[in-house]
Amino acid sequence: MKINFLDLKEFTSPASLESKILTKYIIEKMFDLHMQASQTVWDKEMFDEELKRKGSGFLICYSDGGGSNENDIKNIKAGGGILQKFGASDIDVGIKLNLQSQIIGFFIFYSVLDEMHILDITVVKEMQSKGIGSLMLDWTIKKYKSADIKYFFLEVRTSNLTAINLYKKFGFKIFMLRKNYYDYNKEDALCMVKEL
Numbered sequence: 001m002k003i004n005f006l007d008l009k010e011f012t013s014p015a016s017l018e019s020k021i022l023t024k025y026i027i028e029k030m031f032d033l034h035m036q037a038s039q040t041v042w043d044k045e046m047f048d049e050e051l052k053r054k055g056s057g058f059l060i061c062y063s064d065g066g067g068s069n070e071n072d073i074k075n076i077k078a079g080g081g082i083l084q085k086f087g088a089s090d091i092d093v094g095i096k097l098n099l100q101s102q103i104i105g106f107f108i109f110y111s112v113l114d115e116m117h118i119l120d121i122t123v124v125k126e127m128q129s130k131g132i133g134s135l136m137l138d139w140t141i142k143k144y145k146s147a148d149i150k151y152f153f154l155e156v157r158t159s160n161l162t163a164i165n166l167y168k169k170f171g172f173k174i175f176m177l178r179k180n181y182y183d184y185n186k187e188d189a190l191c192m193v194k195e196l
């Protein structure tokens with residue numbers, strides 16, 4: 001299995017018939033992943049609207065549809081293979097993407113002035129804890145460091161230890177607790193920030 005990353009905003013601009021069909025497919029798959037992995041419910045239209053919003057960013061992680069290969073997983077875990085090579089040039093423009101591609105994860109964010117706000121990051125269950133979330137966050141931080149972004153902000157459920165650990169690993173600090181922030185079960189949110 002070869003893992004690829006796609007900058008969906010670049011892929012859809014300018015939009016072609018092919019990119020429109022593939023984007024529809026990607027959004028369907030993102031929605032499925034989101035519903036499986038998250039307790040914060042977005043509907044499909046929200047993905048569409050977010051994609052159109054000025055300043056939003058969508059990083060998509062996908063495979064060529066082949067089965068997962070033990071060596072790929074070991075490489076990712078060991079920080080070798082794609083992890084070391086990963087950089088701006090490894091973000092493709094959808095050349096390898098097709099309707100057989102398996103969407104493994106996605107990362108959605110948007111920028112306002114010098115702030116970047118993380119809206120959602122999700123990795124398919126079978127591929128969690130193998131470094132993919134870290135890859136997506138790392139790419140985004142590096143990309144926007146040189147684009148006048150000074151702060152990354154996010155909210156996360158107080159019970160979501162995996163996500164909190166991921167953000168702490170990248171230097172995010174808790175600065176506030178928002179009581180009853182989430183509609184579903186009224187859970188509190190930790191507000192975290194990373195200064196670049």
Ligand SMILES: CC(C)(COP(=O)(O)OP(=O)(O)OC[C@H]1O[C@@H](n2cnc3c(N)ncnc32)[C@H](O)[C@@H]1OP(=O)(O)O)[C@@H](O)C(=O)NCCC(=O)NCCS
Binds near residue numbers: 037157
């Ligand atoms: C949160 C999420 C995106 C992390 O992606 P991931 O690919 O699983 O994360 P990584 O493998 O890169 O791990 C990053 C760090 O998270 C922590 N982590 C990973 N798996 C963990 C687990 N099972 N338990 C506790 N911490 C864990 C570790 O600190 C890890 O760093 P390390 O491997 O260097 O020690 C993913 O678990 C997910 O999709 N969760 C469901 C959706 C979600 O909750 N999104 C967050 C919304 S705010």
